[in-house]
Amino acid sequence: xxxxxxxxxxxxxxLIAVTPLAVRNDYYLGxxxxxxLNCLACIGLSLLMGYAGQISLGHAAFIGIGAYVSGYxxxxxxxxxxxxxxxxxxxxxxxxxxxGVPALKLRGHYLAMATLGFGEIVYIVAVxxxxxxxxxxxxxxxxxxxxxxxxxxxxxxxFYFTWxxxxxxxxxxxxxxxxxxxxxxMAVHGSEDxxxxxGVNTARYKIQVFVLSAVYAGLAGCLxxxxxxxxxxxPFGVMHSVLLVTMVAVGGIHHIWGAVGGAVFLSLLPDMLxxxxxxxxxxxxxxxxxxxxxVYGAILLLxxxxxxxGIAGGLNGLVKKARQMVRPGTAGTEK
Amino acid sequence: xxxxxxxxxxxRKEFGGVVAVKDLDLSVDRGSITALIGPNGAGKTTVFHxxxxxxxxxxxxxxxxxxxxQGRPVYTIAEMGIxxxxxxxxxxxxxxxxxxxxxGRHLRSRSGFLGSxxxxxxxxxxxxEIRKAAARWLEFVGLGDQARLPAGSLPLGxxxxxxxxxxxxxxxxxxxxxxxxSGLNARETVAMGELVREIREMGITVVLVEHDMELxxxxxxxxxxxxFGSLIARGTPREVQANPEVIAAYLGE
Numbered sequence: 270x271x272x273x274x275x276x277x278x279x280x281x282x283x284l285i286a287v288t289p290l291a292v293r294n295d296y297y298l299g300x301x302x303x304x305x306l307n308c309l310a311c312i313g314l315s316l317l318m319g320y321a322g323q324i325s326l327g328h329a330a331f332i333g334i335g336a337y338v339s340g341y342x343x344x345x346x347x348x349x350x351x352x353x354x355x356x357x358x359x360x361x362x363x364x365x366x367x368x369g370v371p372a373l374k375l376r377g378h379y380l381a382m383a384t385l386g387f388g389e390i391v392y393i394v395a396v397x398x399x400x401x402x403x404x405x406x407x408x409x410x411x412x413x414x415x416x417x418x419x420x421x422x423x424x425x426x427x428f429y430f431t432w433x434x435x436x437x438x439x440x441x442x443x444x445x446x447x448x449x450x451x452x453x454x455m456a457v458h459g460s461e462d463x464x465x466x467x468g469v470n471t472a473r474y475k476i477q478v479f480v481l482s483a484v485y486a487g488l489a490g491c492l493x494x495x496x497x498x499x500x501x502x503x504p505f506g507v508m509h510s511v512l513l514v515t516m517v518a519v520g521g522i523h524h525i526w527g528a529v530g531g532a533v534f535l536s537l538l539p540d541m542l543x544x545x546x547x548x549x550x551x552x553x554x555x556x557x558x559x560x561x562x563x564v565y566g567a568i569l570l571l572x573x574x575x576x577x578x579g580i581a582g583g584l585n586g587l588v589k590k591a592r593q594m595v596r597p598g599t600a601g602t603e604k
Numbered sequence: 605x606x607x608x609x610x611x612x613x614x615x616r617k618e619f620g621g622v623v624a625v626k627d628l629d630l631s632v633d634r635g636s637i638t639a640l641i642g643p644n645g646a647g648k649t650t651v652f653h654x655x656x657x658x659x660x661x662x663x664x665x666x667x668x669x670x671x672x673x674q675g676r677p678v679y680t681i682a683e684m685g686i687x688x689x690x691x692x693x694x695x696x697x698x699x700x701x702x703x704x705x706x707x708g709r710h711l712r713s714r715s716g717f718l719g720s721x722x723x724x725x726x727x728x729x730x731x732x733e734i735r736k737a738a739a740r741w742l743e744f745v746g747l748g749d750q751a752r753l754p755a756g757s758l759p760l761g762x763x764x765x766x767x768x769x770x771x772x773x774x775x776x777x778x779x780x781x782x783x784x785x786s787g788l789n790a791r792e793t794v795a796m797g798e799l800v801r802e803i804r805e806m807g808i809t810v811v812l813v814e815h816d817m818e819l820x821x822x823x824x825x826x827x828x829x830x831x832f833g834s835l836i837a838r839g840t841p842r843e844v845q846a847n848p849e850v851i852a853a854y855l856g857e
Contacts, residue, residue: 441721448720448727449706449713449734452699456707459696463767466656466690467774468682468711477717523698 274443277526278436285432289425298424302496304536305431306332306489307516308529312438313485315517315528320446321478322458323373324381327388328513331361331483333395333505335490340408340500341401350412354491361487365480373475376461380479388507395502407501414495427496434492435529438485442525445481454478515565519572521579530580538565609634609778609809610655615664617650617833624650626833627664632778632826637800637810639820642830643853648813649691651830652780656688657681669777683711685777689767689784691813697756701747704755704766705738708773712737738773745769745799761792768799772808779803781812785819797823821845829853 292298310328317323339357342348348356364387372383395402402408414421414430421427445451456464457471465471494500512535520531539561546556576583610632617625625647632638640648653659655666657678666673668684676684696704713734715727742748745765750758758766764784771779781800785793797819804810814820820827821841829837829844831853837844844850 444723445717445720448723448731449710449715450717450720452703452707453710455699455703456696459698460694462658462678462690463694463696463770464707465658465678466682466688466694467708467770468679469707470677470679481717 271447274447278440278443281436281439281529285429285436288432289428295424298428300537300540301533302424302428302431304533305428305435306493306496307513307532307536308435309431309438309489309492310486310513311516311520311528311532312435312442312525313482314513315520315522315525316442316445316454316478316485317482318514318517319522319524319528320451320454320458321475323475323479324378324514325384325479325482326381326507326510326514327368327384327386327391328482328486329505329507329509330384330388330391331364331486332490332493332509333391333502334361334364335487336494336500336505337395337402337408337490339491340411340494343412343495344408344410350414350495354488354495357491357494358484358487361483361490362480365483366476369476369479373479374472380475384510385507388510392502392506395505402502405501407499409499411494411498411500413498414492421495431492431496434488438488439525439529446525450474450477515569519569519579521576521581521583521585523578524581524585527579527581534580535565538568607634608632609669610811611665611667612651612655613665615651615654615666616662617647617654617659618662624833625654625661628830628833628835630828630835632809632811634809635804635807636825637804637812637823638826638828639824640811640813640828640830641815641817641820642836646830647833648830649782650833652688652782652811652813655681655780656686682774682776685774686780687771687774687776687778688780689764689771689782691782691786693760693763693767695755695758695763695766695770697754699755700751701753701755701758701766702735702738702742702751705741705770705773706734708741708770709734709737711774741769741773742766744772744802746795760787761789764788764796765799768803772803776808778809778811781810781814783813783815785814785816793819 288301289298292301310332314325314328317325335357338360339353342353342356343350368383368387369380372379396405414427421430453464453469453474456467456469457474461471516531516535517528519535520529521527542561542564543558546558549556572579578586608631612628612630615625615628616623628651640651642648650659654661655673657673657676661674668686671684673681696707713730715730719727739748739751742751745768747762747765747769750762755766768781768784784800785796788796793816800810800812800823824841827839827841827844828835829850836853837847837850
């Protein structure tokens with residue numbers, strides 16, 4: 270991993286440290302916790318999309334499985350929080366294997382279709398299997414996350430924990446892509462034939478990275494359950510899966526940092542828009558929250574048209590251009 | 605050790621009703637440069653695809669160093685020491701030139717999924733070795749000064765060289781070159797011929813499919829002529845060039 274990434278990680282760490290000091294409002298800290306959870310899921314998804322060239326349209330279902338397994342075990346079975354969260358993540362790994370092995374042994378975008386169906390099934394089960402999931406009512410009074418006697422009861426504490434996980438997740442992901450395995454994955458993306466001819470077990474790599482991406486999403490789900498203490502099927506539907514894919518795409522599919530940026534940006538966007546609508550109201554223009562979808566669509570469209578490599582890709586391009594202007598002929602090509 | 609590194613017996617490939625390769629017998633001497641020539645559509649690339657596991661033969665046997673190849677997945681054939689290049693160059697254009705060759709070190713390194721996440725000291729050492737070896741192979745094909753460029757930005761001639769460097773980084777026992785000179789200018793073609801000879805000097809057996817007859821006749825030890833999926837002649841370049849059947853196949857009856 271290059272020096273740039275270490276600097277980036279350091280900056281991220283500083284930002285994480287100071288944010289709760291600057292943002293003293295619990296509501297906004299809570300928003301940032303949700304943004305962090307989306308970040309976790311998006312980092313995994315970005316590995317899958319940007320580095321293995323596969324798309325999952327069911328990642329919210331993995332968040333859901335993590336949340337429900339951990340919630341169910343702690344509330345109904347009196348299992349401790351940490352074993353329950355491990356079980357939640359484990360359940361995601363098993364599900365990812367079940368879907369991934371048949372779908373990823375084939376070439377092409379079978380995973381997208383398989384995960385779309387999977388997402389829908391998980392949602393239906395969450396709504397219909399009332400005996401286990403509580404149906405539309407969901408599961409209540411899920412215990413707060415705690416470590417021995419330390420309870421993550423305030424939003425500040427939970428913020429630090431969630432973003433600590435984002436930091437670790439990002440660190441591991443960056444290690445992965447700058448390794449033999451990461452190169453193997455990029456090779457699969459670049460040319461599956463050539464990768465195979467060099468001895469890369471392409472099917473196995475695709476399955477491994479899919480399972481890893483499910484682990485990230487599952488972890489986000491477990492944390493979600495023990496943060497909001499109440500789960501219902503609503504947030505785990507296909508719409509959220511699509512939103513996660515959008516976050517990765519807007520951030521920049523080939524840049525793991527982009528996943529973080531895209532997740533934070535789109536997670537905070539609804540509240541930015543409501544602030545905007547309050548402001549507009551003062552000027553007499555009516556902005557209704559129904560327009561949010563329109564704004565989302567416009568943003569996605571604009572990014573795809575003008576920044577096909579996402580926000581991160583666009584920034585990268587700017588830096589390169591600036592360097593070229595300073596030192597012509599030495600276009601930045603380092604990674 | 606067997607004198608023949610690769611043996612192909614009664615190899616057949618049918619696509620629907622079309623017979624692309626018709627009961628082909630072929631052998632490759634260890635340490636040789638062996639060419640596979642023939643008119644377009646003769647089945648040469650199909651043979652390459654069957655050797656390297658991209659296509660499954662309808663019938664027949666392929667043995668490499670005594671081990672049966674047909675029916676094995678692509679990546680295990682690489683593990684046995686067979687490298688290849690592609691007719692339409694297949695470089696990883698999403699990576700730098702050096703990283704392309706680093707992928708070629710895949711089978712010569714071991715770090716797995718968990719190691720990659722956690723980066724233990726062993727892993728860092730190995731990463732350094734991979735980088736060094738890859739740089740050496742780039743130097744060997746003459747691309748040493750372009751290591752940091754995006755691979756997609758290289759001209760076609762350099763892309764073909766890069767593909768060979770990447771394949772050689774595997775340190776294979778045999779390398780299959782699918783039309784290495786196609787799309788190259790005269791100067792690049794000469795350089796390619798030199799490179800193929802140097803590869804043989806290292807003890808690597810070379811099998812090549814090529815349409816540039818001057819190059820083939822210049823560098824090959826053995827030439828096999830295929831037409832309509834069957835072998836019609838085999839011998840030294842001189843013998844093959846004098847063969848009336850070969851002349852007929854090339855000039856059309």
